[in-house]
Amino acid sequence: MRRRSVLTGVLGGTFLVATGTGLSACATIDTVGQVDFARPLLIPPLAESQIDDAGRRVFNLHARRGHRDFGIEGTTSTLGFNGDYLGPTLRARRGEQVMVNVVNNLKQETSVHWHGMHLPARCDGGPHQPVRPGATWSPAWTINQPAATLWYHPHPHGRTREHVNQGLAGLFILDDDTPAQRVLPHDYGVDDIPLIVQDKSLHKGEIRDHNTGDRLLVNGTYGPYLDVRTDRVRLRLLNASVSRTYAFGLADERPVQLIATDGGLLPAPVTVTRIRLSPGERAELVVPFRAGERIVLRSFPPAAGGRNFDGGKDQFDVLEFRAAARLRHVGTVPDAFGDFDRLDPATATVNRDFKLNGTNINDDQMDLDRIDAVVEKGTTEIWTVRNTDGQRHNFHVHDVQFQVLSVDGERPPAALGGWKDTVFLPPKGEVRIILRFADYADPDMPYMYHCHLLMHEDDGMMGQFVVVEPGQQAGRVGGTGGHDHGQQAG
Incomplete structure (x- = not known):
């Protein structure tokens, strides 16, 4: 177990606490109105796949080292799957058999856990399934759950934070043929937008091993904007941060529709102005837009108690939406999403x-x-x-x-x-x-x-x-x- 929590000093009025892996600031962070949204939002590519002789959809994930210029402090050392940072979005349908070849090109053991997936324990990718350097692990299972926004990330015992913080993570989207899914926005990267939100502390070309960071990346993009071309957009939000909790909402606090959480659609859409997500949680929102407007996705201070040591009073401007002069109509959200299997x-x-x-x-x-x-x-x-x-x-x-x-x-x-x-x-x-x-x-x-x-x-x-x-x-x-x-x- 790491040694932690020793008060070591004051720097510029900010208390710093030693955690065994560095210093975490206790001062309030507020980037509202301070972000120059100068970079188009990167959309993680959909992973390529093939159907093998057994009828399985086969994906390949290569964990490897890389370098990324986030536009903050020059080139930064990173980890990624099939690229320099983060990984592609895996996508499969309910009822499909899938297999993922996980190739470890790192110099240390890692693993890949399919967060939110219902599958055999030997395919789960937890600490009992390490993948050695140079090795390949190929779990195979049948997708047997409703459409949902899941994700994947390493789960090595005692080192999960390090691997996720350096960039080893990605989305795994499940689809099905329910009527509700057919009418919701579903054009990936156009009106169906993945948003992997992480806070980072960058210093001298390294991602520092801090519990909370002072800058946000969205899909690995710092200060991102998104060009909007439809009057409604589905946002698939993932809190992929190490420790930070967010309270997401539009800057003008307009109502949006929460349609799904970790495991899929709610019984019916819920109108919210903010949605709180702790690390690992997901939410799907349908957001209305007006032609020609610019509006910011914000993380408000999460109203949940606790000291600001864990960011309870921090707020961030996350992403700017830039709506086109004319927006294509993409329909309305149903009043309900059909039968819901309520456990008794x-x-x-x-x-x-x-x-x-x-x-x-x-x-x-x-x-x-x-x-x-x-x-x-x-x-x-x-x-x-x-x-x-x-x-x-x-x-x-x-x-x-x-x-x-x-x-x-x-x-x-x-x-x-x-x-x-x-x-x-x-x-x-x-x-x-x-x-x-x-x-x-x-x-x-x-x-x-x-x-x-x-x-x-x-x-x-x-x-x-x-x-x-x-x-x-x-x-x-x-x-x-x-x-x-x-x-x-x-």
């Missing part, structure tokens, strides 16, 4: 409690050789997750999408009424979630649950569970030997 608490057979404190869960730190929970396939469970300390946390569960039953004992807001895999927990906050474990069982290979503030995760705020067949016992934890080549069939 009466069917839950197990209740579990999780206490988050410091960098522990239930007073334990992560142990790769310890199984913390055993779940039977086909069952529904209720988990109560409590943040018992004075800092922000969130809670991410691998494999399943869950539903939020309550927030601090009250009915959750409509914005939390859909499928989630990550949920925010302010200081002293509590959520109750309901989860159904279907399809996949493996007594020897665990899934993870953890805080997705990556410095907490790396410092041990993580546990693991196995899903077993009814009546089966947990087996031997396996799979930590690493991958040299070959595939894992799903």
